[in-house]
Amino acid sequence: MAVGTHGESYANPHPPVPPHGASRNGAPGLEGLAQVAAKIRDAVESVIEGKPTAVRLALTVLLAEGHLLIEDVPGVGKTMLAKALARSIRCSVRRVQFTPDLLPSDITGVSAYNQELREFEFKPGPVFANILVGDEVNRASPKTQSALLECMEERQVTVDGTTYRLESPFMVIATQNPVEMEGTYPLPEAQRDRFTARISMGYPDPAAELEMLDVHGQSSPLDRLTPVADAADVRALVEVVRRVHVAPSVRQYAIDLITATRRHPDLRLGASPRATLQLVRAARAYAALDDRDYVLPDDLQALAVPVLAHRLLPTAEAQLERRLPEQVVADLVNRLPVPAPRR
Template sequence: MLQAVPTTAELHTLVQTTNRMRAGIEQVVTGRSELVRTTVAVLLAEGHLLLEDVPGVGKTTLAKALARTIDCSVGRIQFTPDLLPSDLTGVNIFRSQTHEFEFRPGPLFAHVVIGDEINRASPKTQSALLECMQEAQATVDGQTYPLPRPFLVVATQNPVEMEGTYPLPEAQRDRFMARLTVGYPSIESELDMLDLQETSDPLDGMQPVTDAEQVARLIATARRLYAAPSVKRYIVELVTATREDHALRLGASPRAAIQLLRAAKSLAAMSGRDHVLPDDVQQLAEAVLAHRLLPSTESRLSGRTTSDTVREIVERIPLPTSGTGIPRERRATG
């Protein structure tokens, strides 16, 4: 049975809410509207976000600003080399009064988890996130505990060339829906930033514009957008091309195709459309695919990045020419 696409009223609510979220974040993270737009799209796609750049460009500020637009629980983790997996998931504590163990949840038990400098933790600690990010649950001492929904990890990392960092394992990177680079602001944006933060922190004045329950409804609304068979085939062709490209020794996984579709639906919903266009896929292809890929030795020595390869693949694969609209009969429940 096919679900009906979102109604006009549902899409209007989604657009209005996400516009307020973006406006609130852009009061703090100035001059990066496309970055903020993609960040909110990842949230609506119920994915996880990896922010990568040099220190001091606003990665943690963006993560905090996103969390403060939602009235929900927030967990904060400062990753360090001595951090243990139990510091993330929680521990069982023995209560002498009751002679029983009591589970004390860690910071992962929150709707939005901000992980600062994730690649400064050891691979063993990083791996504690794998189950949480994929299945929204944590297993401690053989007992499985569900995490709250929606569940979003926003992690920051410094470039791997910097001192004291560990590269994220391939399985870890594959669980992040998108990787975004913050970049340096323009001169005008940096001047605005100095004015905003000269006497106070703009984060202190942020107020939530929605709550966890409404975000869950928005996620469900975005998930119901229509994607034509030709658009799905286009996504699969892009992902398949990464597995066949000689510049790469590891291509994108089937999980990447699923997450690219979900992210494209979210982007389309934020534009007020009830169907996905190939343009939505193109806009997100680099952010969703590049961090999952491993370059070949020749490609790495020549200085060619995986982002370069994804851009070339997007230019090479032809766009669907027809059949991307939404048929009338699709609007009714089948």
């Protein structure tokens, strides 16, 4: 489907977001979002060469108030992408190296007895940060992985019966190796469903790898990366994204796509209602990055595989035939009719 042909037909007749500049209350409009997002993208791409699609998806997840799972073989830049995105924003960042002996309290925090005060006091864990970088998350035990469930969905942590709210923005950027790698535990379905999108870095093309030898040869480009935005900027941009319009026909298209995964014969577990919400949120952010205040079906199509595939479980027959969930979602996108634009 051509993006520009009928794009205006999906637009809001009463747009809540000014197309350019600042909104009435002084918050940044779409033009301000595009400018700040471009600075963040350029900062990350100064470290990650030749991966513009992965960088854009990471930025989309950030603006959609989601969490990102980066899965690939060792050495292709998963942790580098996570750290570059975190360093490009002036906010609190914590990193956790997931290992088999890591405990849930090592992530959430623990209540320790203070001898001087003669009472228990809470010592926050690394999850109390704006961006939490979890390196090799599937090398920890399922019990430790489950420590992230509450904070990723509800933006809070409960320890010893007391609930602590997390600051906004809050984003988990986790990396993992494929399950075929030695010493890994597969992420449970509930954990995968809380990640807005999963991306793979892939090997760089020869030209980008040659440039990497020059850029990374003497020192890490992360050392030269300076923040280009802060937490307040991200919060303001998130507010802009929330007001991006989604036409009723586009919403129905998202529902049709999700419903098709639940009825597909190659899948024993389809996408959840949480997946529907996160697909639409990501589409809003994706549209805003294109300087649009309305979502097109093209946005849902572009995000369907990274947002949905990791949540789906293939049947045993599909696994034997090596039919991946990514292929199923791509086929559904090609087969489902696109909603007709409003005349």
